[in-house]
Amino acid sequence: MSEKTSIEWTDATWNPVRGCAKVSPGCKHCYAETFAERFRGVPGSPYEQGFDLRLVPGLIDLPRQWKRGRRIFVNSMSDLFQDGVPEEYIARVVEVMRETPHHQYQLLTKRSARMADVLGKSGVPDNVWCGVSVETASYVERATDLAQLPARLRFLSIEPLLGPIPDLPLTGIGWVIVGGESGHGARPMDPSWVRAIRDRCLVAGVPFFFKQWGGVNKKKSGRVLDGRTWDEMPGAVGALGTATVSDAAGIGSSSGKVRLRIIVDMQF
Numbered sequence: 001m002s003e004k005t006s007i008e009w010t011d012a013t014w015n016p017v018r019g020c021a022k023v024s025p026g027c028k029h030c031y032a033e034t035f036a037e038r039f040r041g042v043p044g045s046p047y048e049q050g051f052d053l054r055l056v057p058g059l060i061d062l063p064r065q066w067k068r069g070r071r072i073f074v075n076s077m078s079d080l081f082q083d084g085v086p087e088e089y090i091a092r093v094v095e096v097m098r099e100t101p102h103h104q105y106q107l108l109t110k111r112s113a114r115m116a117d118v119l120g121k122s123g124v125p126d127n128v129w130c131g132v133s134v135e136t137a138s139y140v141e142r143a144t145d146l147a148q149l150p151a152r153l154r155f156l157s158i159e160p161l162l163g164p165i166p167d168l169p170l171t172g173i174g175w176v177i178v179g180g181e182s183g184h185g186a187r188p189m190d191p192s193w194v195r196a197i198r199d200r201c202l203v204a205g206v207p208f209f210f211k212q213w214g215g216v217n218k219k220k221s222g223r224v225l226d227g228r229t230w231d232e233m234p235g236a237v238g239a240l241g242t243a244t245v246s247d248a249a250g251i252g253s254s255s256g257k258v259r260l261r262i263i264v265d266m267q268f
């Protein structure tokens, strides 16, 4: 976990679960696996067991200690809804999110059916954004699973985009992130695939965030699409507050790289 993160669209990460198993082509160059495996066998490292699945109950209550509101990416190093994570454990994670309404949580999975099942039973707290990853047209059913959830905000992370997705379903979707794969062996992303998704978002009025072109040198390839950057964020999903005073004081606690726009909704 970390109070700082290089992920452009969040403020902090929280990993009450570590490790994962690959489920689809988007996992091929999983950054979390690469990172974790570097530390396999290193005594005392959080990743001493590499990328093997592990529950980390000692971190479950961490967000309660963060008094100023943050956008928190849940399980940046894992997938909360993989089969090896007991439902009771997921329920404890959801409870912490429910009881810390000064934060906004970003919950992202490739196990969309289990997320829909588990959160369908527990309910989704208003401060939880539910998202699924979709990398090719073969996985759009994850978006369909997501649409079943009674979440205040549902989003799609289309990263790495590995093929055209001409029929991307946007019904009930409040935010779309697109990005290309980066690093050694990165698979190419055709600009026409990105434009097609951007244009569907424009027509549907869905905020569109273009993260990067990717490639071996992602800094060089940058993140400009058709002459501009696309940094749209969902509006009216809630303010970040503090643990004791619920107002807009915590807005803008970003670690800095991209100043994100959040529209204040004083219901929080």
Ligand code: SF4
Binding pocket: 020, 021, 022, 023, 024, 026, 027, 030, 031, 032, 033, 077, 078, 079, 110
């Ligand atoms: S689901 Fe996510 S965390 Fe798990 S292997 Fe795939 S990319 Fe990595």
